[in-house]
Each structure stands twice: as structure tokens, then as C-alpha cells.
Amino acid sequence: MEYVIIGNGVAGIHAAEAIRRQDPAGPITLVGDETFLPYCRPMISMVLEGAVPMERLPIRGADYYEKLGITPVLGRRVTSIDVDARRVHLPGHPAGIPFDRLLIASGADPRPIKADGLDLEGIFYMRTEAQVRAMLETLPSVKNALVLGGGLVGFKAAYGLVRRGVRVTQLIRSDYPLSMQVDRTAGEMILAELVRKGLDVRVGVAATGFFGRGRVEGARLSDGSELGCDMVVIGKGVLPALSFVPRDRIDIDLGILVDAHMETCVPGIYAAGDAAEFFDIARKTRWVNAIWPEAVIQGRTAGMNMAGRPVALQGSLSRNVIRIFDMDIMTGGWVDPPDSEGFQVVRRIDRRSGAYRKLVLDGDRLVGAVMVNHIEQGGLLIALIQRQAPLRMSGEKLISTGFNYRQLLN
Amino acid sequence: MKQVVVHPERCVGCMQCMIACATAHSKTQTLFTAVQEDPLPKPRVHVGAGLYGEGFPNRCRHCDPAPCMLACLPGAISRDPDTRTVVIDPDTCINCASCAMACPFGVIRYHEDASAPAGKTVAVKCDNCLDRQRRGQVPACVEACKSGALTFESTGDAQRRKTCEVAKTVSRDAGFEQLAPGFSMLNTVKRTQIEMAHR
Numbered sequence A: 001m002e003y004v005i006i007g008n009g010v011a012g013i014h015a016a017e018a019i020r021r022q023d024p025a026g027p028i029t030l031v032g033d034e035t036f037l038p039y040c041r042p043m044i045s046m047v048l049e050g051a052v053p054m055e056r057l058p059i060r061g062a063d064y065y066e067k068l069g070i071t072p073v074l075g076r077r078v079t080s081i082d083v084d085a086r087r088v089h090l091p092g093h094p095a096g097i098p099f100d101r102l103l104i105a106s107g108a109d110p111r112p113i114k115a116d117g118l119d120l121e122g123i124f125y126m127r128t129e130a131q132v133r134a135m136l137e138t139l140p141s142v143k144n145a146l147v148l149g150g151g152l153v154g155f156k157a158a159y160g161l162v163r164r165g166v167r168v169t170q171l172i173r174s175d176y177p178l179s180m181q182v183d184r185t186a187g188e189m190i191l192a193e194l195v196r197k198g199l200d201v202r203v204g205v206a207a208t209g210f211f212g213r214g215r216v217e218g219a220r221l222s223d224g225s226e227l228g229c230d231m232v233v234i235g236k237g238v239l240p241a242l243s244f245v246p247r248d249r250i251d252i253d254l255g256i257l258v259d260a261h262m263e264t265c266v267p268g269i270y271a272a273g274d275a276a277e278f279f280d281i282a283r284k285t286r287w288v289n290a291i292w293p294e295a296v297i298q299g300r301t302a303g304m305n306m307a308g309r310p311v312a313l314q315g316s317l318s319r320n321v322i323r324i325f326d327m328d329i330m331t332g333g334w335v336d337p338p339d340s341e342g343f344q345v346v347r348r349i350d351r352r353s354g355a356y357r358k359l360v361l362d363g364d365r366l367v368g369a370v371m372v373n374h375i376e377q378g379g380l381l382i383a384l385i386q387r388q389a390p391l392r393m394s395g396e397k398l399i400s401t402g403f404n405y406r407q408l409l410n
Numbered sequence B: 001m002k003q004v005v006v007h008p009e010r011c012v013g014c015m016q017c018m019i020a021c022a023t024a025h026s027k028t029q030t031l032f033t034a035v036q037e038d039p040l041p042k043p044r045v046h047v048g049a050g051l052y053g054e055g056f057p058n059r060c061r062h063c064d065p066a067p068c069m070l071a072c073l074p075g076a077i078s079r080d081p082d083t084r085t086v087v088i089d090p091d092t093c094i095n096c097a098s099c100a101m102a103c104p105f106g107v108i109r110y111h112e113d114a115s116a117p118a119g120k121t122v123a124v125k126c127d128n129c130l131d132r133q134r135r136g137q138v139p140a141c142v143e144a145c146k147s148g149a150l151t152f153e154s155t156g157d158a159q160r161r162k163t164c165e166v167a168k169t170v171s172r173d174a175g176f177e178q179l180a181p182g183f184s185m186l187n188t189v190k191r192t193q194i195e196m197a198h199r
Ligand SMILES: Cc1cc2nc3c(=O)[nH]c(=O)nc-3n(C[C@H](O)[C@H](O)[C@H](O)COP(=O)(O)OP(=O)(O)OC[C@H]3O[C@@H](n4cnc5c(N)ncnc54)[C@H](O)[C@@H]3O)c2cc1C
Pocket: A006, A007, A008, A009, A010, A011, A012, A031, A032, A033, A034, A041, A042, A043, A044, A045, A076, A077, A078, A079, A105, A106, A107, A108, A126, A127, A128, A152, A153, A156, A241, A244, A272, A273, A274, A275, A290, A291, A292, A293, A295, A319, A320, A321
């Protein structure tokens, strides 16, 4: 059995490892655009912040590919897949690379923006270690930064730069950050904390263009004003990296559609991680949950199935934990469903201790949870959402800070 | 291979295991001096109260595959090959709490610890007292438990014993046999008290 994996991100490497555990000899070729050792992508923002040194990013050693018996093809992007001939094509391999089993784990690319002057120096996306390396080189000469977008990446960039002592202005569309991850109450708590620490947040304005002589010196905003800045970070979300995938053969919505075995509509071709769109346990519909723990588990599951062990996943689940200054935020599932869905919402807020909790219940099942501070028991709530087991206690009991594992045994 | 086995029906909630655990993971390893240490040693086993006040010594199950290990961002969580114990390397841990989100039992805490670099907050959980085991001692929580809620034995032995106990209760003329007689009475009393208070 010949295996080809596209993408040496976390989904790709977990798939390769799972294949190796089942199949000690089958040739595995791993094609990856990035030449750096397999590394922890979420940690690049901690490198920007200065909390973690660059050397700590790799999560596998220098002898990784050799030890696992993998042929790495790095620094190149797959350009097309020939579904009938069972080959992937890329520059430097005129005949293509043949496969019996293929995994598409190409992850996601930053969502591009439309604006003038994007080719100026000092304007960055933040997705790869190389991009953060470049940001760090510019950082000593940066006084005022502009961050576009209030999602996870924009938020982490803004936080990292504030921690570095840079004056940061952040433009966000909704009136609080992380609106895809948290509900309004938690979002406003986060915003207040960031503003208290010196972040300048502007709501409802966008950047229409950038100007400067070679290097960016300022931005023009949609309200007609101008803003001086010597660094710009674009964090307007991500899109699955699928330009090489034949849409007429492999079903794609936002991501590549996969079944419980991570298989696409073409037998033998699999997808996992940020590139894949899978059934969402809380929303009960297909959804791209572009997060690290999903990429790990989906990659691993794809690998097992590719090597002939039929393993099924129940679904994916959005979840996140974020620590900023002295504040901890954990969220999971569907945290802000529209009122029309008829879910029961239980909340508890303690302004004095800064603790906040919200649970979203669908009958006797938990579908969403938001916690600000006191997050140690959060994993239990996430597990309850993942299992979709009927709850044998009230939402009021579940939301109490005294809630613990023992109570699930009653 | 011996493991710590939890028998929830026998827990009286005395929390002696917590004190023993905190002491075993302190710098000085004796209670008298441990309480004066900075950082103050904290337990890695957590006795939580059930809905009716019953106790339960909640500790790391050392799952395989371990969700915390798969979720750990910097790769700080690994498995000790000899004892199958899941361990967190305090030097590699970045205190991101990804493991808190992954643990379905809620047994991971975040604080300074004698095992970590001074002043660094890290993820902390049960390590099966590997240091004690290497010295030929049983894990501290087991040593401290007087009610038999925590035992150190092979899971095979524990399962055989439990199978026998259960088998006795299903033979035709066996009455209902209490698995932990005194304890069930205690728990029934607690439960009734709470139910009466609510009425
Ligand atoms: C700054 C930042 C912070 C984040 N923080 C968090 C967090 O706190 N929690 C969380 O859960 N998630 C976080 N994430 C998201 C997380 O990093 C991703 O979900 C995860 O890395 C996805 O892994 P993946 O393997 O699917 O894709 P990727 O990590 O994107 O890997 C895909 C790889 O494939 C390569 N590739 C793409 N196309 C091709 C091609 N055609 N040919 C060859 N190679 C190709 C790419 O270059 C890339 O190296 C963060 C992301 C960023 C950028």
C-alpha cells in the first residue's frame, strides 16, 4: 500500500504516525510546503508575544521523517490531483507521485483582504513560523501597529504586540472580539480587559488602503480617516487551502466533505484538519472546526482508516481555551445559538471575582459552554457536549463552581 | 503491573489522600515542614462532593490514548513506558490549559509547584508517585487511605475480586449483598439528610 499525505501540519503528521503503527512497511510520502520541522502552529503567537522562544516551536525532532521511514518532499505545493490515475502532481515531479491512499491535510490559508498598497513592507499575515520570524525582525522599529480582524488570530496578534509594548489599534467588525468563539458577555469582558491594558479597539471600521514609501506608514479607513502605523497584521480568518483539489470529483462545501472515517466521496482519498468539513456534534450539521485538537484527532483517525483499521469519529466540536493577562476563557460547542432554536440558556455571573459561566442546553443535553475564570473543570463540560449523553442533573447544578466529576456518578 | 484502583463506594470523603499527596509532592516531604513551604504544596488527587455529599477521590486515570497528551500544544505530556503513567514535563509546559479542556475528569490544576522552575505556573496532575515507587513505596494516597477506597494492585486482581463479589449477589438465593456495608449506610444517611433539608 502506497500512502501520500499532503501537508506536514499537525493533521498530516498524526496521520503518518497512525499509519506507521498499523503498517510498518508501506511507503509514505509526505508533501509539505513548509520546510521547518513539524511545529506547533498556535504557539507562533506566543513567540510573537515573547512568552516562548522560537526554538521551542518544533514538536518533532530533526530525525523525525527518517525514524518513521517517511519520504518528505518539502518546500513544494501539490498543484493537482489526478483522481483516476491516482497521482498527485507538483513541480519537480513530472510523472507525479502515485498513491493507493491519499490524505489531504493542507490546512488553511489566511483569508486575503482587498485593499490598496498591500505590497508595502511591514504588512503581515500570521499563519506560519516564517511569517512570525519576519514580524520579529521588524518589531524593534515598530511603535504603532494596526491589527485587522477580531477573530482568534487578530486577537492573538493584538495581544502579543500589546505585551511587547507596542501601541496597538485593532479594527473589528462585530462589537466585541472572538465573536466566533465566545458570547457577548464573555466578549465584552475580554474587550474591557484588553482596553484596560492599553489596546485601542475600533468597531465597525475597515481598512481600505495602505500608504508609505516602501514601508507602510499608515492606513486609510472606511470612515474616511487615516491612521499612522508602521506595522499591519491581517487576521481576517482563514479559508481551507484547496486550490489544487478537483471540485468536480471531490465534494467540497467550505472544506472537503468527509464521513465518520475521514474519507471523501472518492474511496481511498481522505481529508483531515483545517481542510476538512465534518459533522458538528453541537450544531448537528456539517461545519469546519479549524482547531488544533480536531486536526490531531482527525489526522490520527484518517491514518488508522487509511492503513485498514476502520475507526469512526462521532463528529467534531468547536472548542478553545484562551489565557490573556490574568483572565482565562474556555468555550465549547454552540455558545450563541439564535433564540429561534429554542435552547435553554443558563448563566451565572459574579462581577466581583470576574467569573462568568453560561451553558446552552438542548432538552437534557448540553450543546454549548462558556466559562470565564475557574476553568479547571471545563473539560468535563466539553466531554458532556462531545458525548451528548442525557444529563441527570439540572443546568443550575451543572453551572455551579462546585460541580465536579463525582456528581456525574449519581 | 500494579496500579492505583479507586473504589468509589468506600470513600468517606476524609481527604487524607489529598494531604498525603500534597506532602509527597512537597520539597521536604513531611507534613510538618511542607505546610511552611513556598509555594504551598497542593494535592493532585481531589476529593469532590457528590450531589448528596458523597466523597470520591478524583485522580488522573492515565488514559490510553490520553486526551490531554493529544491536546498538549508544546508536547509536554508523555507516557512513562515502564509504568504507563502519563506525565507532564514542567519545563516544557507553557500553561496554555489545552489539557484542562481535554481532560474528561477535570483532574488537572495550574499552579506553581516544587517540581517546576521557581515562579513558573504549570499544569500539575497525578504522577502515580513514580519517585516513591522507585524507592519501593506505594503511592502516597493509597498509603493514607484507611477505608479501602484506594488500593494499589494489578487491575486483573481488582477485577477478579469485584467479579466474585458481584457473582455472589446474582446466585439464586443470595440476598442483596452490600459491597461496602458501613459505607452504603453512611451514604444513605447523608442522602436522606440532604433530601429532607430540601423538602
Ligand atoms: C496564530 C494562530 C493561533 C492559533 N491558536 C489556536 C489555538 O489556540 N487553539 C486551537 O485549537 N487552534 C489554534 N490555531 C489553529 C491551529 O493552528 C490549526 O487548527 C491547526 O494547525 C490545523 O492543522 P492542519 O494540520 O489541519 O493544518 P496546517 O497546520 O495549516 O498545516 C497544513 C500544512 O500543509 C501545507 N500545505 C498547504 N497546501 C499545500 C499543498 N498544496 N501542498 C503541500 N503542502 C501544502 C501548509 O503549508 C501547512 O504547512 C491557531 C492558528 C494560528 C495561525
